[in-house]
Amino acid sequence: QVQLQQSGPGLVKPSQTLSLTCAISGDSVSSKSAAWNWIRQSPSRGLEWLGRTYYRSKWYNEYAVSVKSRITINPDTSKNQFSLHLNSVTPEDTAVYYCVELERGYWGQGTLVTVSS
Amino acid sequence: QSVLTQPPSASGTPGQRVTMSCSGSSSNIGRNTVNWYQQLPGTAPKLLIYRNNQRPSGVPDRFSGSKSGTSASLAISGLQSEDEADYYCAAWDDSLTGWMFGGGTKLTVL
Numbered sequence: 001q002v003q004l005q006q007s008g009p010g011l012v013k014p015s016q017t018l019s020l021t022c023a024i025s026g027d028s029v030s031s032k033s034a035a036w037n038w039i040r041q042s043p044s045r046g047l048e049w050l051g052r053t054y055y056r057s058k059w060y061n062e063y064a065v066s067v068k069s070r071i072t073i074n075p076d077t078s079k080n081q082f083s084l085h086l087n088s089v090t091p092e093d094t095a096v097y098y099c100v101e102l103e104r105g106y107w108g109q110g111t112l113v114t115v116s117s
Numbered sequence: 118q119s120v121l122t123q124p125p126s127a128s129g130t131p132g133q134r135v136t137m138s139c140s141g142s143s144s145n146i147g148r149n150t151v152n153w154y155q156q157l158p159g160t161a162p163k164l165l166i167y168r169n170n171q172r173p174s175g176v177p178d179r180f181s182g183s184k185s186g187t188s189a190s191l192a193i194s195g196l197q198s199e200d201e202a203d204y205y206c207a208a209w210d211d212s213l214t215g216w217m218f219g220g221g222t223k224l225t226v227l
Contacts, residue, residue: 037216046119047162047205049216064215098161102152102207102216105164105173 002026004099004108012093012115018086022099022108029075029082030055034101038073038084041110042095053082089115120145121206123219130227134194137222139206141187145217149209151189153182156203156221165204166191193224201226 008020022036029036035054041047051063053073063071072085086093094115099108122140129135139151150169154162164173166182169189181192189208193200206219 039216046220047207047218049218051215062214065213102164103167105154105167107161107163110161 002106004106006108006111013117018089020084023081029080036082037100039100040095040097091115119220120217121219123222126223128225129196133196136190136192139189139219144212145208145210147187152207153191154205198226
């Protein structure tokens with residue numbers, strides 16, 4: 001059974017970097033049939049896809065246009081996990097953040113991240 | 118404004134059949150498969166339908182999905198009180214190079 005376990009702070013100051021990690025059990029971050037996504041959800045923006053990382057003989061990253069200049073998603077094969085880094089955050093980045101394998105329906109538990117001073 | 122358009126609400130009585138729509142374009146639903154997710158209050162979304170009409174194991178066959186052109190539909194038959202939730206459609210968009218979600222349909226069981 002695949003499980004995704006998220007970790008990271010729930011409060012980030014404006015202009016700083018939001019960082020979250022998603023540890024995978026029961027599957028591999030290097031799986032050639034999976035793609036590991038970050039999605040966020042807020043009342044104002046609904047469900048918003050942020051980006052993904054996946055391995056198909058080499059690593060690929062794809063990011064949403066809305067956050068492309070601020071986002072990095074990194075796989076960590078040694079720890080079988082992947083991370084989200086979103087810099088220069090503003091209060092509009094306040095949301096519940098999920099790590100997700102969308103096609104197979106694996107979701108992390110969600111992390112409410114509040115951007116506030 | 119979501120790229121995929123869903124009606125904000127739907128309702129039905131227990132035992133009834135309810136359908137909800139998801140409208141997109143040639144760059145998303147027109148070219149790629151559609152997933153549906155169910156979100157109960159306070160929980161993460163759950164995959165209900167993948168690749169237009171496939172059910173993950175454990176999802177009752179009361180739930181079914183279909184796609185035609187640039188639109189998709191989710192049908193729930195034999196409606197139950199526990200089906201009261203938010204339902205979201207999603208599809209990959211080739212032009213925007215990303216997953217797009219609908220705004221969600223809130224299902225009320227009367």
